[in-house]
Amino acid sequence: MTPTRTSIALLVIAALSPMAVTSSHAQVAPPPPAAAQAPQRMFSQAELDQMLAPIALYPDALLSQILMAATYPIEVVEAARWTRANPGLRGDTAVRAVQDEDWDPSVKSLVAFPQVLQRMDEQLKWTEALGDAFLAQEPAVMDTVQQLRRRAHAAGNLQSTEQVRVVQQGQTIVVQSPPEVVYVPYYDPLVVYGTWWWPAYRPVVWAPWPGYTRHGVSVGFWWGSPVSVSLSFFFGDCDWGRRRVYVPRPTAYYYRPPTVVVNRTTVINRNVTVERNTWQHDPHHRRGVAYRAPEVRARFADAQPANREAQREGRRDERGMERRAPERRAPAAQPAPQTATPQTATPQTATPQTKPETRTEAQKEIRRQDTNRARREAQEQARKERAAQREAQRQAEPRPQPRAQPAQRQAEPQPQAQPAQRQAEPRPQPQAQPAQRQAEPRPQPQLRQERNDERREERQQERREQQGRRGGQGGGDRS
Numbered sequence: 001m002t003p004t005r006t007s008i009a010l011l012v013i014a015a016l017s018p019m020a021v022t023s024s025h026a027q028v029a030p031p032p033p034a035a036a037q038a039p040q041r042m043f044s045q046a047e048l049d050q051m052l053a054p055i056a057l058y059p060d061a062l063l064s065q066i067l068m069a070a071t072y073p074i075e076v077v078e079a080a081r082w083t084r085a086n087p088g089l090r091g092d093t094a095v096r097a098v099q100d101e102d103w104d105p106s107v108k109s110l111v112a113f114p115q116v117l118q119r120m121d122e123q124l125k126w127t128e129a130l131g132d133a134f135l136a137q138e139p140a141v142m143d144t145v146q147q148l149r150r151r152a153h154a155a156g157n158l159q160s161t162e163q164v165r166v167v168q169q170g171q172t173i174v175v176q177s178p179p180e181v182v183y184v185p186y187y188d189p190l191v192v193y194g195t196w197w198w199p200a201y202r203p204v205v206w207a208p209w210p211g212y213t214r215h216g217v218s219v220g221f222w223w224g225s226p227v228s229v230s231l232s233f234f235f236g237d238c239d240w241g242r243r244r245v246y247v248p249r250p251t252a253y254y255y256r257p258p259t260v261v262v263n264r265t266t267v268i269n270r271n272v273t274v275e276r277n278t279w280q281h282d283p284h285h286r287r288g289v290a291y292r293a294p295e296v297r298a299r300f301a302d303a304q305p306a307n308r309e310a311q312r313e314g315r316r317d318e319r320g321m322e323r324r325a326p327e328r329r330a331p332a333a334q335p336a337p338q339t340a341t342p343q344t345a346t347p348q349t350a351t352p353q354t355k356p357e358t359r360t361e362a363q364k365e366i367r368r369q370d371t372n373r374a375r376r377e378a379q380e381q382a383r384k385e386r387a388a389q390r391e392a393q394r395q396a397e398p399r400p401q402p403r404a405q406p407a408q409r410q411a412e413p414q415p416q417a418q419p420a421q422r423q424a425e426p427r428p429q430p431q432a433q434p435a436q437r438q439a440e441p442r443p444q445p446q447l448r449q450e451r452n453d454e455r456r457e458e459r460q461q462e463r464r465e466q467q468g469r470r471g472g473q474g475g476g477d478r479s
Contacts, residue, residue, distance in 0.1 A: 042133070054187075057148070076110075092230050152192045247277050
């Protein structure tokens with residue numbers, strides 16, 4: 001090879017080497033970060049339609065407080081048990097009776113409507129899912145409610161009656177209750193919305209409530225007796241324009257917001273700064289139930305240690321010793337998010353999502369609390385039984401009897417009474433001295449001696465009389 005060709009070859013190699021290095025780096029370049037990909041929704045539209053179908057047509061104020069209360073499933077169960085223990089209370093009377101309970105105000109307000117609490121307690125898995133959806137996808141939940149109302153209105157089943165007032169404002173439908181009275185409707189979601197559009201996700205259907213009758217033109221609605229409440233009873237309502245639940249009436253007598261007012265526009269709730277009149281979830285009333293959505297869990301992460309300390313304090317038994325709950329397994333690692341594939345808008349193409357039948361966090365927490373309560377009751381019952389056994393043994397022990405008197409002492413004859421004539425026998429009086437003798441002047445020593453002699457003679461006379469009486473008695477005994 002000539003020098004010219006050699007130099008040309010070296011130049012070609014030097015020019016191609018950067019391209020090779022660049023291509024090798026391009027082959028091992030890391031994938032784009034996961035944050036750049038679109039976040040995956042926790043609940044699909046089919047699932048939101050399914051869970052909101054039985055309550056979407058409720059009055060706005062009642063609906064808002066059901067959504068808030070669903071984020072506290074443990075307290076919903078406690079409130080439902082309270083209503084079963086007090087079946088004659090509802091309305092303002094029931095709410096005033098639970099003001100001292102450590103429940104969220106939204107849960108306290110539902111005590112006025114026992115039938116609603118009972119359905120939320122019976123379907124606890126649905127209640128917990130509703131609360132998780134509301135915390136993670138609040139705008140989607142509000143939009144779903146409006147979509148369901150529009151379907152019911154188009155089917156002719158959502159109209160104004162004497163029980164509710166239905167107002168349509170463009171695409172928004174508002175349902176309002178009369179002042180100072182609330183009618184809780186019962187309706188069949190498979191009827192009022194028309195033909196159900198998600199065959200794989202049938203709507204949640206509740207059992208009919210006793211005492212409800214059909215009113216109006218809608219064939220799918222039943223109404224019960226009205227519930228009397230005070231004016232401005234509900235502190236919450238629905239802000240359809242901003243797709244949220246807010247607090248327009250914070251003056252309700254049972255409402256105690258866990259907030260500190262900083263100025264006229266913002267408030268601080270422990271670790272989250274929000275706008276004024278915006279409802280804010282209180283992790284304290286969550287009672288240890290884990291949050292399903294990772295973003296919700298991260299939002300209230302700062303409040304979890306304090307919540308765990310409160311739960312630990314509540315798990316101390318009567319001896320002051322701490323009972324540790326069984327450790328929970330760490331949740332499985334979430335798979336890396338994948339690129340979302342576009343879904344068809346046809347509802348019939350949705351495929352059912354198979355989910356394992358596992359206990360929810362609320363059900364686990366309630367089971368743990370019930371187990372601890374049953375253990376405490378069993379210990380108390382055993383203590384009472386032991387005390388009753390000790391009392392029975394003490395009653396069965398023979399008591400010491402008083403010592404009996406000797407027989408001879410009991411048979412000892414009683415002294416006989418003296419004859420009446422002897423008892424009444426006149427005592428002999430000393431003979432009186434002659435007057436002349438008494439009048440004679442005598443010396444003082446001699447007078448003293450004479451008196452002593454007289455006393456001695458009297459005593460001897462008495463002694464002889466006593467001996468005579470004794471002799472007479474002894475002779476009578478011998479005879």
